[in-house]
Amino acid sequence: MSIxxxxxxxxxxxGTRLWPLSRLQIPKQFLxxxxxxxxxxxxxxxxxxxxxxxxxxxxxxxxxxMGEGHATLAPFSKLLEPVGRNTAxxxxxxxxxxxxxxxxxxxxxPADHVITNVPAFHDCLKxxxxxxxxxxxxxxxxxxxxxxxxxxxxNARGDGHGARPVTRFKEKPDRATAERMLAEGGWYWNxxxxxxxxxxxxxxIKKYAPDVHAAIANIRSAAKTLGWQPAIEAHFAAAPSISIxxxxxxxxxxVWAVPADIGWSDVGSWDAVHDxxxxxxxxxxxxxxxIALNSQNTLVRGANRLIATIGVADLTIVxxxxxxxxxxxxxxxxxKHIVAQLQQRDAREHIEHLxxxxxxxxxxxxxxxxxxxxxxxxxxPGGRLSLQxxxxxxxxxxVTQGEATVTREADTYxxxxxxxxxxxxxxxHRLENRGATPLEIIEVQVGSxxxxxxxxxxxxxxxxxxxxxxxxx
Amino acid sequence: MSIxxxxxxxxxxxGTRLWPLSRLQIPKQFLxxxxxxxxxxxxxxxxxxxxxxxxxxxxxxxxxxMGEGHATLAPFSKLLEPVGRNTAxxxxxxxxxxxxxxxxxxxxxPADHVITNVPAFHDCLKxxxxxxxxxxxxxxxxxxxxxxxxxxxxNARGDGHGARPVTRFKEKPDRATAERMLAEGGWYWNxxxxxxxxxxxxxxIKKYAPDVHAAIANIRSAAKTLGWQPAIEAHFAAAPSISIxxxxxxxxxxVWAVPADIGWSDVGSWDAVHDxxxxxxxxxxxxxxxIALNSQNTLVRGANRLIATIGVADLTIVxxxxxxxxxxxxxxxxxKHIVAQLQQRDAREHIEHLxxxxxxxxxxxxxxxxxxxxxxxxxxPGGRLSLQxxxxxxxxxxVTQGEATVTREADTYxxxxxxxxxxxxxxxHRLENRGATPLEIIEVQVGSxxxxxxxxxxxxxxxxxxxxxxxxx
Numbered sequence: 001m002s003i004x005x006x007x008x009x010x011x012x013x014x015g016t017r018l019w020p021l022s023r024l025q026i027p028k029q030f031l032x033x034x035x036x037x038x039x040x041x042x043x044x045x046x047x048x049x050x051x052x053x054x055x056x057x058x059x060x061x062x063x064x065x066m067g068e069g070h071a072t073l074a075p076f077s078k079l080l081e082p083v084g085r086n087t088a089x090x091x092x093x094x095x096x097x098x099x100x101x102x103x104x105x106x107x108x109x110p111a112d113h114v115i116t117n118v119p120a121f122h123d124c125l126k127x128x129x130x131x132x133x134x135x136x137x138x139x140x141x142x143x144x145x146x147x148x149x150x151x152x153x154x155n156a157r158g159d160g161h162g163a164r165p166v167t168r169f170k171e172k173p174d175r176a177t178a179e180r181m182l183a184e185g186g187w188y189w190n191x192x193x194x195x196x197x198x199x200x201x202x203x204x205i206k207k208y209a210p211d212v213h214a215a216i217a218n219i220r221s222a223a224k225t226l227g228w229q230p231a232i233e234a235h236f237a238a239a240p241s242i243s244i245x246x247x248x249x250x251x252x253x254x255v256w257a258v259p260a261d262i263g264w265s266d267v268g269s270w271d272a273v274h275d276x277x278x279x280x281x282x283x284x285x286x287x288x289x290x291i292a293l294n295s296q297n298t299l300v301r302g303a304n305r306l307i308a309t310i311g312v313a314d315l316t317i318v319x320x321x322x323x324x325x326x327x328x329x330x331x332x333x334x335x336k337h338i339v340a341q342l343q344q345r346d347a348r349e350h351i352e353h354l355x356x357x358x359x360x361x362x363x364x365x366x367x368x369x370x371x372x373x374x375x376x377x378x379x380x381p382g383g384r385l386s387l388q389x390x391x392x393x394x395x396x397x398x399v400t401q402g403e404a405t406v407t408r409e410a411d412t413y414x415x416x417x418x419x420x421x422x423x424x425x426x427x428x429h430r431l432e433n434r435g436a437t438p439l440e441i442i443e444v445q446v447g448s449x450x451x452x453x454x455x456x457x458x459x460x461x462x463x464x465x466x467x468x469x470x471x472x473x
Numbered sequence: 474m475s476i477x478x479x480x481x482x483x484x485x486x487x488g489t490r491l492w493p494l495s496r497l498q499i500p501k502q503f504l505x506x507x508x509x510x511x512x513x514x515x516x517x518x519x520x521x522x523x524x525x526x527x528x529x530x531x532x533x534x535x536x537x538x539m540g541e542g543h544a545t546l547a548p549f550s551k552l553l554e555p556v557g558r559n560t561a562x563x564x565x566x567x568x569x570x571x572x573x574x575x576x577x578x579x580x581x582x583p584a585d586h587v588i589t590n591v592p593a594f595h596d597c598l599k600x601x602x603x604x605x606x607x608x609x610x611x612x613x614x615x616x617x618x619x620x621x622x623x624x625x626x627x628n629a630r631g632d633g634h635g636a637r638p639v640t641r642f643k644e645k646p647d648r649a650t651a652e653r654m655l656a657e658g659g660w661y662w663n664x665x666x667x668x669x670x671x672x673x674x675x676x677x678i679k680k681y682a683p684d685v686h687a688a689i690a691n692i693r694s695a696a697k698t699l700g701w702q703p704a705i706e707a708h709f710a711a712a713p714s715i716s717i718x719x720x721x722x723x724x725x726x727x728v729w730a731v732p733a734d735i736g737w738s739d740v741g742s743w744d745a746v747h748d749x750x751x752x753x754x755x756x757x758x759x760x761x762x763x764i765a766l767n768s769q770n771t772l773v774r775g776a777n778r779l780i781a782t783i784g785v786a787d788l789t790i791v792x793x794x795x796x797x798x799x800x801x802x803x804x805x806x807x808x809k810h811i812v813a814q815l816q817q818r819d820a821r822e823h824i825e826h827l828x829x830x831x832x833x834x835x836x837x838x839x840x841x842x843x844x845x846x847x848x849x850x851x852x853x854p855g856g857r858l859s860l861q862x863x864x865x866x867x868x869x870x871x872v873t874q875g876e877a878t879v880t881r882e883a884d885t886y887x888x889x890x891x892x893x894x895x896x897x898x899x900x901x902h903r904l905e906n907r908g909a910t911p912l913e914i915i916e917v918q919v920g921s922x923x924x925x926x927x928x929x930x931x932x933x934x935x936x937x938x939x940x941x942x943x944x945x946x
Contacts, residue, residue: 020781291811294804306796306822308493308811311804315785317797323779324792326799331767331784338764338781349779366839367849372873374847374915376840396871396893398917400845418919420869420893442847442917444871446891 004104005129005195007051008094011040011060011069011111012081016339016350017268020323021301025352026068029111033267034276040072040111046118050125051107057098058111059090066462068357082233087192088247089239092205092216097228098198100220105132106201108194108244114276116263123161124260128195131163131256137204137249138163138195141188141257142264147178150268150333152190152245155181156257163256169249188257190245191264201248209247215239270316270325270332274299288319297329321364323349359462360385361438373450375443379404379433386460387430393447393454395423397431402439405432428458477577478602478668480524481567484513484533484542484584485554489812489823490741493796494774498825499541502584506740507749513545513584519591523598524580530571531584532563539935541830555706560665561720562712565678565689570701571671573693578605579674581667581717587749589736596634597733601668604636604729610677610722611636611668614661614730615737620651623741625663625718628654629730636729642722661730663718664737674721682720688712743789743798743805747772761792770802794837796822832935833858834911846923848916852877852906859933860903866920866927868896870904874913878905901931 014027022028029040037045044056058076065073065080079093091108098104107125115121128138141154152171158164169190173181181187194201206213215238222231249255265276277285277299284292288302296313303320314329325335342350355364360383366374373393379385379402387407397404397420404415407430408423415421423429425447433439447454457465487500495501502513510518517529531549538546538553552566564581571577580598588594601611614627625644631637642663646654654660667674679686688711695704722728738749750758750772757765761775769786776793787802798808815823828837833856839847846866852858852875860880870877871893879888880903881896888894896902898920906912920927930938 020779291814293807293810305794306493306815306820307799308796308808309799310807310811311801312788312799313801315799317799319797321778323781324790324797326780326782326785326788326790328784328786334766334783335781337766338783341764342779347779364840366847367837372913374839374849376847394891398869398871398919400917400919418867420895420917422893440845442915444873444893444915446871446873 004102005051005055005107006098006104006198007044007047007056007107007109008091008098009040009043009056009058009076009109009111010087010090010192011058011064011073012084012090013110013112014061014063014084015112017333017335018270018273018318019335019339019350020320020325021318023350023352025063025356027064027112028267030064030068030072033273034114038072039114039267040069042114043109043111044076046115046121047107050122055104057094059094066359066464070357070359079232080229081236083237085236085239085241087244088205088209088212088242089216089236091194091201091244092209092212092239093219093232093236095198095202095205096216096220097223099202103197103199105129106194106196106198108192108196110192110266112267113191113193114263114265114267116265116276117261121260121262124258124262125195127161127163128258131258132195132197132200135197135200135254136163137201137252137255139166139249139255139257140191140193140195140260140262140264141166142191142260142262144178144182144187144189147175147182148189149173149175149178151266153178153181153187154190154255154257155186156188156259157186161259163258166249166255166257169245171245188259189264191260191266193260194244195258204248204252208251209240209242211240212242212247270299270318270327270335271329272332274316274329321354358385359383359464361433363443366442368450371446371448371450373445375445377431377441377443379431379439379441381433381436381438383439384432384461385430386455386457386462386464387428388458389426389428389456390447390454391426391456392449393445394425395429396444396446397421397423398442398444400440400442402433402437403435404439404441405434406430407432430459477575478524478528478580479571479577479671480517480520480529480580480582481564481571482513482516482529482531482549482582482584483560483563483665484531484537484546485557485563486583486585487534487536487557488585490806490808491743491746491791492808492812492823493793493798494791496823496825498536499830500537500585501740503537503541503545506746507587511545512587512740513542516582516584516586517549519588519594520580523595528577530567532567539832539937543830543832552705553702554709556710558709558712558714560717561678561682561685561715562689562709564667564674564717565682565685565712566692566705566709568671568675568678569689569693570696572675576670576672578602579667579669579671581665581669583665583739585740586664586666587736587738587740589738589749590734594733594735597731597735598668600634600636601731604731605668605670605673608670608673608727609636610674610725610728612639612722612728612730613664613666613668613733613735613737614639615664615733615735617651617655617660617662620648620655621662622646622648622651624739626651626654626660627663627728627730628659629661629732630659634732636731639722639728639730642718644718661732662737664733664739666733667717668731677721677725681724682713682715684713685715685720743772743791743800743808744802745805747789747802794827831858832856832937834906836916839915841923844919844921844923846918848918850904850914850916852904852912852914854906854909854911856912857905857934858903859930859935859937860901861931862899862901862929863920863927864899864929865922866918867898868902869917869919870894870896871915871917872912873915875906875910876908877912877914878907879903880905903932 155168283297295309318325361379628641756770768782791798834852877888
């Protein structure tokens, strides 16, 4: 495409609407909700050939980039928010960075939506980019198919497939209003996908949301000496939390919509996942080791366990190593009430999975009892845990694949497959994989307290030592 | 009670009708299907004060007594069948043993049924014992409540609560026949509970099932020199496989029934379990860590995972560490089709649980990958694994509770909590708990093959060395 466009992928969200698959620390953009790749990867992949991977700028959070999203986000240019501030500051930040880099057209895309009709998406994208070239603010309008109360709506009347001016916005209407709007016509769901030139949106933000603009201007100015990421760490939190819709679009008179019939879904609930999933002749979407007898219209997401269904219909069954959901069709929005109950009880099944992503690899809790925790740890080639110590536990490590390089106090030594080593309480230690294949170890922790927060970090190549600057983002 | 009665508890069965909780190696008599104690323990406990625990003789299988039933059966006198031969040989065996021990009244009880009205059961038992005293064969007849096609029926007409002669038997009728029988009246379900004098049933078996009698007579005769259990091992397999109903009751003219309105259930399916389970105001029977929102008439049996249900009704959800069942009400009999499919695929989820009972304690498989298996092992005080070796794997042991006594080739040494040891491939070794508290270890197996069958046993205090006689049953 002759006009340079940069995709700004917003991947900072957290959310638990797809609990128990999604968790506070594992938002759905990093899950393979449909098909084999994550929603984030699908978002980037479907831009080809219009926008190259090198022209993707990700706005995400530190938590995502250090945690579940690390492997996914590693190849991309990133701006990492230290705290969430909704979409206006995120978009302003990306725009501020891009105006100094040739002021391209920005294609703003949430990382956690599904689009099944990619050719139609490409057509819309071309139309939107052409419209943005003329200095307009462009949004994708999804034809409202049912009186959804969870979405924002926009009204834009016009013929054909071209962009047309948006005359009205309506945030999450009640059911009666939504039905009236559907009957009235011309209403589209606001998809959260936008196209505009960086300088255009930045000027609009300055005009309609000067406090957002001021915070981002501080960052832009500080970035000249500190670099972008340290400038963000210093000033981003000062921005108000507000959506780009409220901050700008609902105020500007120059917002245009491209009607987008592109098989879009925000996959905001398990019912929505079921709607777009590939189904067998009985309406079942089965994933994992599933035996379904006499079962209809049922979504099953398995993990490592065998799942048998007999004589069920209109169910969602989502199995994970530590939590199981069985929900009737039409009830999957109520997952939020389950998550709320878990929060109240100070549980952990809504926070993270038993398998936890780290910049250096993953660990899985195999068993935890008072005084003892067993982990399976996988360290990527080149992965290196922080130099650390624990006050309340010692650790036994058995290497089951690959070769570990272990630092224990003053010594650094190799531990080969089928060998073991011991880290006493209080000893400074580090685990590292200098090999070319994954290192797998079993860790047996024994001590009076085996919580993850019993850790003192002295050195970390992923910048996880408080008070020290990041060696590598 | 002045008349001596011995309870013969038949606990040899295997079965998977309550899969995934029950498995081929974990029949339902050893499961706490209702309440906190196993069906076997409930069977024995409800005999008090009429029959003492010392007057219980268990007929079970070697597999049960060495496996899942070990802890449950340990305190009782036992006759262990090397192979299953249905109820006639089992009852004949018990009778043959008891005629030489004072020829008491035998109360034959399946170990896997539920009886909720214990006082009524006691009344029936007294009536049946008095009737058996007069030389009759007595069975308990359960008032047929619905046209069940899976049970045997007996017809016995009479007034009041007393015993009455049985005039007809009908094995598992079809639906139409069952309905006709219910309309006709006088039909009872054959509960499989019988009362008679040992010599009376033995004489009847000799008369009506001489081949059964002959096999048992060989055992009785051989027992005089070998002892009972070795005699059983030598001759029991020669008995034909036949039920006591077919072999004797349907042929004898002197069978009486005691009508038993005792809250009986054979808990032969999850629906039956749900029927007798304690339920909340919404008809839910929830066990485990369950959050149920807007859910009705649902049975949930949890294990260690959190289970959330939303907007479901008439479901059975049974969760175990390696298999999950979700079945609609009325479909729980079809569990057998799931088990059949698992057999066809040579799976293991119908055979045993991830936690496996052994005479010395238990082990739980925490993770298994090609070349590596992680187990959590608990050894009871006094428990002692066999002296053994493995051809294809070495083992790392970390003691997380208690103290291990480890034999490795010529050495025997202590491994204390938070210490570890290594067993190389091929080394003869043994793990033992000489302490007063449970010993817990984590075992990391590494090798080219980590199947359970890679074991050579040299010595075993539980008689598990092939070709050696049992040191202890």
